[in-house]
């Protein structure tokens with residue numbers, strides 16, 4: 059296993075392997091960039107086939123967090139952690155406490171949060187040894203009903219509307235046809251918002267009961283899994299998996315707007331250009347799905363720095379996703395580049411220099 063020559067290395071500042079013999083904790087914490095602030099990112103527990111696979115995952119994910127925080131205008135860097143093991147059979151409270159000690163050793167350079175296979179209870183155990191943790195029961199996650207997804211969905215909804223306005227010139231989504239892939243925590247909440255504003259929904263999920271719920275409650279039309287791409291709709295909203303914009307699906311897409319919550323929607327960076335050449339306007343996922351990150355940032359500020367009005371600030375900042383996405387579209391139009399590349403360039407212009415003068419960072423100035 060190599061680091062400096064690893065294909066995903068991408069100038070990571072610090073990568074820590076942490077082992078705790080009494081609990082069996084095997085973890086990697088990757089800190090991509092802290093020019094804008096502490097690296098905040100979730101902790102994923104996964105039964106990786108080997109250490110290399112875990113390293114590749116954590117490097118890729120932590121870099122993504124740097125871009126998300128920077129484009130969102132948060133004074134945060136990007137980081138992520140992975141615990142190697144089966145969450146169902148190997149995770150223990152003591153193991154998570156050991157993870158807390160690992161985080162504490164970094165003195166605030168890394169702030170840990172929930173991710174795949176880690177829970178609010180795990181964050182509580184981590185909190186026994188470090189304050190550098192978000193997603194505690196008394197924080198935003200509880201206020202949002204136990205998970206951050208409603209606020210992520212709100213950001214996606216606002217981003218989707220701004221994308222529709224830019225591409226179709228419509229201020230409202232009433233009467234528009236929207237195909238939603240994935241009716242989980244974010245996808246279903248997004249559907250509720252879309253339905254409330256008068257959109258016509260076409261939905262799919264691997265879980266039949268989720269589809270039925272959307273059909274019964276929101277008047278949605280059920281669509282077979284593989285038919286979701288080819289629906290004759292205005293908007294395609296991927297809210298399930300990554301990598302679903304690829305060679306197979308791009309020719310099928312009839313929507314002129316792609317805007318959804320799923321992380322890493324493009325199979326490869328080449329596919330971003332392919333959407334642009336088909337004149338499909340893409341709302342970069344890491345821009346419009348940042349509502350949850352915004353929320354935990356303000357909750358952390360409220361606990362650590364005693365900032366008041368954190369809830370109001372979080373809502374204002376989530377609303378600002380609309381302005382951010384509009385700025386990205388303008389920049390992409392002027393430069394004649396894809397929206398994803400435009401978002402990356404703006405994010406890089408901030409985190410590579412540590413520039414906080416940018417007007418999109420006004421919330422934190």
Ligand code: NAD
Pocket residue numbers: 206207210239240241242243244245262263264265268283297298299300319320321347348350
């Ligand atoms: P979730 O697990 O609650 O929901 C995912 C849904 O997709 C489930 O209902 C699942 O059955 C469905 N699904 C799985 N495979 C599918 C397939 N092949 N076709 C159709 N449906 C399929 O997850 P979530 O929290 O709603 O997150 C959705 C996406 O948004 C993920 O990519 C996640 O990484 C991303 N995201 C979520 C948040 C958040 O706050 N939850 C924040 C940022 C990004």
